[in-house]
Structure formats: structure tokens, C-alpha cells
Amino acid sequence: MKTVYRKEGFSTIEMLVAFAILSLAFTGILTVVFGNDNFAIDAQLNSEALFYAERDLNEGRKQAENDFLGFAGFTTTADDGRYTITSTSTGLTECSNLLETTASWNPTTLRAQHVTLQSVIASVEEFIKQGSDCDSFIGGGWEAPKYYQNPEVIHPGSDATEVAVVENDKGKFAFVTSLEVGNHSTFWVIDVTDPDNLLLVAEFGGNGFDGDLTSIDTLSEDDVVYAFTTGTTSSTQLTTMSVDFSAYPGSGPTIGVATSSLPEAPTGDGRSVYFYDSKVYVGTEYLACPPTCSPSQNNELHIFDASTPGNPTWEASLNINHNINDIFVRNDFAYLAVSDNNGELMLVNIDPGSDDYLDHPDTTGYKFNAQGNQDATSIWVLGERAYLGRVGGSNTKDLYVLDVGNKSGITEVSSTNLDINGDEVVGLSVSGPLAFLSTSDQSQSPSGEGGPFIVYNIDEDSDEFLEIISTCPLNFSEQASGLDFMDNTAYVANAASDAVRIIYPSPTCNP
Structure with a gap:
């Protein structure tokens, strides 16, 4: 679940500390130069490439400021095609993105070179819409999650x-x-x-x-x-x-x-x-x-x-004509995790000024049909990606990464089986390159599959994309029923006892 704030004065100060707001978002630039060590890098070419990369990074910032949620990137060329400059935008949190610009060139056929610049930006407009609910801390260090031991604090049972x-x-x-x-x-x-x-x-x-x-x-x-x-x-x-x-x-x-x-x-x-x-x-x-x-x-x-x-x-x-098990709202659309066998993810336009305002997804085509008939139970959206959790089935895909850039043509990027047959994803949250899931499954395997709390790598450029990074077994005596995430800490709601388990990152399985 999402927690939102509307204390503009206090929250804006927090964001100024946590982020570089758009007008000041050109934060520390990371410059990476790759090349063939057997050849000397031509200083002049490198300097020119750096100039073009910085030029397009600044242009990307301007375009993101005008259309933060819609800006996906662009490609240009320079110096009669000598340089190709590619700019991309990747979501980090609900109101912050990573802009990356790469200028590449080939001084010889065997010496491909490139310079990459990166900058984190945040949208003030989206920050306010979210009510200041924009976590400044990007999740990390979750190889061996652990939880605090606490007695029950609400009524037992x-x-x-x-x-x-x-x-x-x-x-x-x-x-x-x-x-x-x-x-x-x-x-x-x-x-x-x-x-x-x-x-x-x-x-x-x-x-x-x-x-x-x-x-x-x-x-x-x-x-x-x-x-x-x-x-x-x-x-x-x-x-x-x-x-x-x-x-x-x-x-x-x-x-x-x-x-x-x-x-x-x-x-x-x-x-x-x-x-x-x-x-x-x-x-x-x-x-x-x-x-x-x-x-x-x-x-x-x-x-x-x-x-x-x-x-x-x-x-x-x-x-909608189906159970609505979870909702996520982003810009002009409500994303619904539903019980439809032919469209587990449904999108509804919620902009009253649009021609398809509150039209059913069966009419607009704004939906995605996942494998099998298992209900969708959890949804999270970041940039042009939607993360969909479902009821687990035998040899089915229970976690989907979807490209929702084209609302009437949603496509699967990747998917995986969570090993939670008969149980379901009850909570889902995304922070940077990680997806945090709570499920109603109570038994986690030694490899980290299944269980009440799982962390996945969702960095699409990584060799470990959509692989489990939390590989130490984490089992509860009770059944998880919900999840919230804040400051690199997971809060899992549970049935029966231990109403809230607070889970924190740890690098090793040993205590």
C-alpha cells in the first residue's frame, strides 16, 4: 500500500534534501569511458562526444520537465553521423527517474567507443500528486533479509x-x-x-x-x-x-x-x-x-x-464485472488487478476530459491477458512498466513485467513462476532495480523461491533480470496479508499473530 503526504512545506524541504528537483536536477554526473585498451583514446573525439552527450542530457531534462511521465528518451546524431547519441529515462520511484545519455562513435572498425552521462531527476508535479509519497532511499542490500522480533501488539487472534x-x-x-x-x-x-x-x-x-x-x-x-x-x-x-x-x-x-x-x-x-x-x-x-x-x-x-x-x-x-483486487493510479490511468480470465490487468482512463473517460477495457482494449486463469492480485507501475502479481498455479507465470507504453497493445517483457502454487501475491512494491513481494505462501525453499517475502532483481540491463536476490530462507509461522515499503524497510501484515513484521536488508544469511 502507498502512504501519501500533503504537508507541502515540510515535504518539499525533505525532497530538496533527498533529490535534486527538476530545476536543479543536474546532479553529479557519472562519466564512463569504454574502449579497447590496445589503442590510445583520441582526446579530441572523446571531448566532442562528451559535449554532445551533455547537450542531449540537458535536452532530456527539459523534455522530462515538460512531460515527466511521458518522456521515454530520444536518439540524435552529430558531426555528419560520426556520433550517435541515445538518451533514455528509467523509473526509480513514483516521482524520480534516472536519465542516461550515451554518445558512441567508431574511430576505426575495431574500436567502438562511448561516453555515458547519468543524472537523477524528480518531478515536483508528480511529487505533489503523490502527496509527498516519494521514497528518497532506493532499495539495496537485500541478499539475506531478516526481521525484528517483537511480541504481538494488537489483539491476539x-x-x-x-x-x-x-x-x-x-x-x-x-x-x-x-x-x-x-x-x-x-x-x-x-x-x-x-x-x-x-x-x-x-x-x-x-x-x-x-x-x-x-x-x-x-x-x-x-x-x-x-x-x-x-x-x-x-x-x-x-x-x-x-x-x-x-x-x-x-x-x-x-x-x-x-x-x-x-x-x-x-x-x-x-x-x-x-x-x-x-x-x-x-x-x-x-x-x-x-x-x-x-x-x-x-x-x-x-x-x-x-x-x-x-x-x-x-x-x-x-x-468492471470482476473482482478488483488491487489498484494503482498513474497519471490519467487506473491500473486494476482483477479476476478476469481474459484480462487480469485492466486499465481505465480516469481523465474526465478524455474521449474514453471511464470506458470499459473490453471496449478500449486497455488490458492484458496473462497465461492461465489465475486471478491478478497485486499491481505496481513505474514508468512504462507494470509489475503484476497473481494467484500461483502449477507451472504458471505468477509475476509479470509488462510494457504499458501502448495502452491498447500491452506486451510482456518477462515473467516468472514464484513457486507459490495455490497461494497468492498479497503485496508488491518497487524501488529502483528491486521488486519486493509478500505472498500468502509460508514455506520458502533454500534457494529463496516461494515464501512470505521475496526480493527480485528487475534491472532489465542486468544478467540477473527477474532473478531472486534474497536467497536465504525466510519463513513465518503466520500467513502474510499485505506489504508496505519505506526507507529500505519492508512492513508485512500477517494473519493470526505478529500483525506487522518489520523486515530489513542484510548481506549474509548468518545472524
Whole structure:
């Protein structure tokens, strides 16, 4: 799940420290020169190539500033074709990209040469849309992940369903949703600032607040965190918890609650939620109609206006006709992980000014049909790549890397079997060259396959692309149910016991 912030002043300062913002994004340039050691490098040619590479890198920065999400790169030539200059853009986080420009030339047929310049840039516009949810730390060092040992901090037996992590002036906090058990709470706020000493600081539920809570996303504004949750009753389809940390740690955070119903799906169980650019997107279970609902009351995708985040108002909906198990929003599109056997990934245009606004993917062709009939359960999007996790099958592909540059012609880049037959990917997050997955599988092999937490290399230029880098077995006694990632640390929600496991990178398998 994604955690978002709208504390512009504070967050912008953070980003200025963490990134070089677009106008200042020409950060330290890495220059690499390759060549044949048997020949002397012509200093003049090298100097000219460096000039052209720097010229196109600066041009790439300008184009990315005008169209950060749409800019993919370009190729030029110089000096009557002597030099070929190629510029590319690769996503690092939701609002930062790596620009790379390479100028190549051949002084002789046997001496191919090139100069490469790199720069990390960030989009202020996308940073604000994400509500400051742009992790400055690129994941690394995950060859042998380990987790902190902590006693249970929520009610024993309250199965956690999802987790979202927030960091503000008062510390770092995990917001956890759970199934309903007796008269106990279903919403929990845990102080995880000290990962060796977790502290439950607030909770809500029970006492007439009925039903399970199934998913969560958050928005931070000053000392208030708005937690958008979905649930399994008509009164909890979308519940907004306004958690006020003003008096913390002197006294516990206070929780205000506002519930919203889905007018075109009054009986649908909420399954997924996502906040982006002052909107809340809610996905429900599949609603057959008739006989279980009235006509036009079986829409599974809903959009709420969260301009007033403490009380979102329903805006529009679409009949997807399938379970919406996960949602990711990027620019003008909502990416949906669904239960359709002929289109496990569906894209919906959410720009009200577009001709295909809220058109069904069966009409637009904005979908991808994966191998087999296993449902898609998790989705993450970065640049022109979508990462799709699924229910595991026998000898099927359970993790897909997809090229979504052409929305009506999505293609597979690569895919792999996760060895989680019968289980599913319950959480997925991407940071730089790594993909972090939590699954409901409880048994990891000695080679690192399967299990509750897996880390994959997703660097497409690497010889180890889509291979496991976490090769030390990591097994839980409970079943994972969700994932959030922040500051190179993974937070895994679990059913039964240990509602939140905090997992950190380690280079070796030994303690």
C-alpha cells in the first residue's frame, strides 16, 4: 500500500534534501569511458562526444520537465553521423527517474567507443500528486533479509489484512486493518519508530462498528493522517479515519470517523483502495446483477473526490464485472488487478476530459491477458512498466513485467513462476532495480523461491533480470496479508499473530 503526504512545506524541504528537483536536477554526473585498451583514446573525439552527450542530457531534462511521465528518451546524431547519441529515462520511484545519455562513435572498425552521462531527476508535479509519497532511499542490500522480533501488539487472534506506513514529525507509524473478532477493534495505529519496541497508540472498531476492514491507503496533512479503508458491510465500504497526532506523544492520537457508501454498489464488499491527486479509488468484489442487486447497482470501480479528505464524496463509477483486487493510479490511468480470465490487468482512463473517460477495457482494449486463469492480485507501475502479481498455479507465470507504453497493445517483457502454487501475491512494491513481494505462501525453499517475502532483481540491463536476490530462507509461522515499503524497510501484515513484521536488508544469511 502507498502512504501519501500533503504537508507541502515540510515535504518539499525533505525532497530538496533527498533529490535534486527538476530545476536543479543536474546532479553529479557519472562519466564512463569504454574502449579497447590496445589503442590510445583520441582526446579530441572523446571531448566532442562528451559535449554532445551533455547537450542531449540537458535536452532530456527539459523534455522530462515538460512531460515527466511521458518522456521515454530520444536518439540524435552529430558531426555528419560520426556520433550517435541515445538518451533514455528509467523509473526509480513514483516521482524520480534516472536519465542516461550515451554518445558512441567508431574511430576505426575495431574500436567502438562511448561516453555515458547519468543524472537523477524528480518531478515536483508528480511529487505533489503523490502527496509527498516519494521514497528518497532506493532499495539495496537485500541478499539475506531478516526481521525484528517483537511480541504481538494488537489483539491476539485479530487477523491483519493490510498495512500502510506513515512518517511525520511525531515518528513513524504503521496503520493496520484487520478482520472482525468479537467486539475487538479492526483499525490499529502502531508506533514503529523503534522497530525493536513497537507500541500500540490508538485503535478503533467494535461497539457497533461492524464488519471486517480489508485494505487501506493514507494521506498525511500536518499532524493529521487520513486513513482510507474499505470494509465488508454497507456502512464500511469506504471509511475515512482522521487520526490526529497533535498531542502525541503526551497523549494518544485521537480518531475521527466518516463512512461513505457506494451508491451504485450498495451490497459490494470493498477489496482495494488507492489515493492519488485528491481522489480516492475504491474497488469491490464482483457484483452479479441480477439477482443480487438492482440494475445499475453493480459497479465495482468507484471514484471519490477527496478535496475535503476527512469526508470524501462519491463522484463516479464503472461496472468492471470482476473482482478488483488491487489498484494503482498513474497519471490519467487506473491500473486494476482483477479476476478476469481474459484480462487480469485492466486499465481505465480516469481523465474526465478524455474521449474514453471511464470506458470499459473490453471496449478500449486497455488490458492484458496473462497465461492461465489465475486471478491478478497485486499491481505496481513505474514508468512504462507494470509489475503484476497473481494467484500461483502449477507451472504458471505468477509475476509479470509488462510494457504499458501502448495502452491498447500491452506486451510482456518477462515473467516468472514464484513457486507459490495455490497461494497468492498479497503485496508488491518497487524501488529502483528491486521488486519486493509478500505472498500468502509460508514455506520458502533454500534457494529463496516461494515464501512470505521475496526480493527480485528487475534491472532489465542486468544478467540477473527477474532473478531472486534474497536467497536465504525466510519463513513465518503466520500467513502474510499485505506489504508496505519505506526507507529500505519492508512492513508485512500477517494473519493470526505478529500483525506487522518489520523486515530489513542484510548481506549474509548468518545472524
